[in-house]
Amino acid sequence: MTKYTFDLLDFVFTELPVVYIFYGNYFILRKFLSTKKYALLVAGELFVFFSAAFLYFAFGTLIRPFEPPGTVPPYVFSELLLDTLWVYLIYGFFSFGYYFGMESVSNEKRLRIMEQEKARIEADRLKSEYAFLRAQINPHFLHNTLNLFYAKSIMVSEELSEGILTLCEIMRYSMATGEADVDTVPLSREIEHVQNVIKINQLRFSNRLQVIFDISGDMSDIRIIPLVIITLVENAFKHGELNNDQHPLVMQLKVSEEDGTIYFSTHNRKKRGPKELSNGIGMDNIKRRLDATYKNNYSLTTTDEADNYTASLWITVS
Known part of the structure; x- marks a missing residue:
């Protein structure tokens, strides 16, 4: 070597x-x-x-x-x-x-x-404060203006005044549950809100919408977190084909007195043609709220088929 x-x-x-x-x-x-x-x-x-x-x-x-x-x-x-x-x-x-x-x-x-x-959290906080400020100003101004229009429309058109009054009720409920630190509301108030939304949409489309809303059970002592059921309803109105009497929007609400369970579902025919853009924020939001409030005492399922869409919600409140 x-x-x-x-x-x-x-x-x-x-x-x-x-x-x-x-x-x-x-x-x-x-x-x-x-x-x-x-x-x-x-x-x-x-x-x-x-x-x-x-x-x-x-x-x-x-x-x-x-x-x-x-x-x-x-x-x-x-x-x-x-x-x-x-x-x-x-x-x-x-x-x-x-x-x-x-x-x-x-x-x-x-x-x-x-x-x-x-820095990102601070920017988000400032955006939230700005959005909250806008939410404080605009709804109050619009609500007061609608009251003025309602007073002036009574002598002009019963249908118009009824529509304005219904819209006022919708805004009043949304503002009350949004501004105050409201954990739960009576289920009957949430259902009344749903019925007002159905009513205003019927007025928009000259009562041509095919909607069936079946309610059963005693709601007198039942409370629920607000604006959850209405999100499912608005989703059905937004993406559903509601003019076909053979395929109406079917909504069911059942309250079980035995185990304190609320069951709510929507079933609708999917709208044909161009679809409205949707970012899914509404559904994600109610899932987070349901998780935070009810933990394992709820179930939210959706079935997205070629022609039909079904959403089902179970909540045990007692």
Whole structure:
């Protein structure tokens, strides 16, 4: 074997333990120093040190056969440990600095992400406050204006005045449940709201809409979170084909007095032709509200077929 080949082997076998010390120490620091597991940190450092000493011994044993006879002094264990300790201290120091440098970079990234998230939350808060302000101004103004129109329309058209009055009732209910911190409302009020929405839509389309609303059970002592059932109804009005008397919009509300369960469903023929754009926010919103209020005591399922759409809601309120 040539001298150059031996020098190359000597370099490789000498540097491999150095690489092991550097990255082994870095791994131990990341694993245990960041989590403040100091006993495991000390044990890990000792393991890296003694395993590095073993590597030096093993690699030195592999190189010895290639050296000229009589040129290699015998191994002295204490000297091997001292040499390993010296290399360990040097490259352990480098590894220590590398660890804290990487941690500093990671902390800076985390702080930047937190600042961006804080700025986003603040922007969302400002948007919400602005939207809330608009909601406070516009509905009140519109509601008062509708009252004025209702008063002036009584002598002009009974149908017109009835429509304006119904729209006022719809707005009054929506504003009352939106402005106040209302957790639940009587189920009868929610159903009255649904009936007003049906009524106003019938007026819009000259009473041509085919709608069946079947109600059964005692609602007198039942309360429900507001504007959930109406969302399902509005979804059916928006996407349903309601002019076909063979396929009417069928809505059912049943209240079970035995177990306090409310069942509500809508079934409609899907509208033909171009579809209205929908982002699904309404359905996602009521799912979140139902989750927050009723936990495992509710079920909301939808069946989306080629021609028909069905939504079914069960809520156990007692």
